[in-house]
Amino acid sequence: MPVRSVALAVVVVCCGVIVPSAALAQSNPPPVVGQSLKSPAEFESIGDKAARSRAMFTEIARVLTHPRCMNCHPAGANPQQGSDRHEHLPPVWREDVASGAIGTNCSACHHDENFAVSEATTYKSIPGHPRWGFAPLSMAWQGKSISDICRQIKDVNRNGGRDLKLLQEHIAKDDLVAWGWNPGPGREPAPGSQEAAGKLVQAWIDTGAECPLSPPSINPQ
Numbered sequence: 001m002p003v004r005s006v007a008l009a010v011v012v013v014c015c016g017v018i019v020p021s022a023a024l025a026q027s028n029p030p031p032v033v034g035q036s037l038k039s040p041a042e043f044e045s046i047g048d049k050a051a052r053s054r055a056m057f058t059e060i061a062r063v064l065t066h067p068r069c070m071n072c073h074p075a076g077a078n079p080q081q082g083s084d085r086h087e088h089l090p091p092v093w094r095e096d097v098a099s100g101a102i103g104t105n106c107s108a109c110h111h112d113e114n115f116a117v118s119e120a121t122t123y124k125s126i127p128g129h130p131r132w133g134f135a136p137l138s139m140a141w142q143g144k145s146i147s148d149i150c151r152q153i154k155d156v157n158r159n160g161g162r163d164l165k166l167l168q169e170h171i172a173k174d175d176l177v178a179w180g181w182n183p184g185p186g187r188e189p190a191p192g193s194q195e196a197a198g199k200l201v202q203a204w205i206d207t208g209a210e211c212p213l214s215p216p217s218i219n220p221q
């Protein structure tokens with residue numbers, strides 16, 4: 001529900017970025033409609049179980065490689081922004097344990113909840129979540145083929161020690177992953193819904209959690 005309110009905005013302009021503190025922005029942005037996601041039933045016509053599993057992962061990959069997820073799973077030192085996945089402005093970077101460089105404090109700008117901005121900027125809201133931060137490098141998806149991403153997210157040595165059950169739970173229930181479908185005004189949500197993605201991941205696991213064979217080049221960056 002769009003709310004029209006007198007904004008008691010305390011706005012700090014830092015480094016060209018508007019950082020709101022405590023204001024309810026007046027906004028009436030057009031809703032951004034997300035893409036749909038196929039259900040497991042739509043893959044039933046594929047008789048071969050392994051082929052069905054691979055096809056379902058290819059559909060799941062539409063979520064994983066969507067900018068709402070990819071922007072936080074970069075391979076480099078910087079997160080990305082927007083549907084064109086440009087480098088984060090202003091520049092922020094991850095902590096580099098090896099060099100001792102201290103990372104940027106994400107929560108300085110990313111608060112507990114999405115924040116709609118009323119000022120004229122290139123974006124309509126600032127993403128928010130209490131645990132806003134980078135996915136670790138071992139979980140980087142940027143620049144990888146979907147078969148590589150598939151093998152990586154199944155690998156307990158790289159995926160945070162999750163077996164397939166915990167991996168499914170993470171995608172189906174984690175509240176930071178949930179942000180992908182509730183990304184705030186001005187951003188396209190990830191395809192489908194978190195529930196639909198969870199069902200698809202379960203069906204993929206039930207058919208053997210097979211990974212696509214050849215690397216389709218849908219993830220060129």
Ligand code: HEC
Nearest residue numbers: 067068071072079080081082092104106109123126133134
């Ligand atoms: C100085 C303020 C500031 C800091 C610090 C900051 N961000 Fe941001 N971030 C923003 C603003 C403003 C936006 C919205 C811009 C946009 O969407 O174009 C944003 C957007 C993003 C997005 C884009 C989401 C999407 O899907 O488009 C990601 C990802 C992100 N930030 C990650 C991070 C991470 C990780 C950190 C900490 C390492 C961080 N940010 C620190 C200001 C900041």
Ligand code: HEC
Nearest residue numbers: 068069072132133134135139152153158159160177180190
């Ligand atoms: C704000 C940044 C951010 C966004 C947005 C984000 N993630 Fe993550 N993701 C993380 C962090 C941090 C971790 C590591 C946390 C952990 O292991 O519990 C992670 C871990 C994961 C993992 C664990 C396994 C692995 O190898 O990566 C999966 C799966 C995952 N995210 C899926 C998603 C999906 C799907 C989306 C989009 C709908 C998404 N993430 C969006 C930050 C993000």
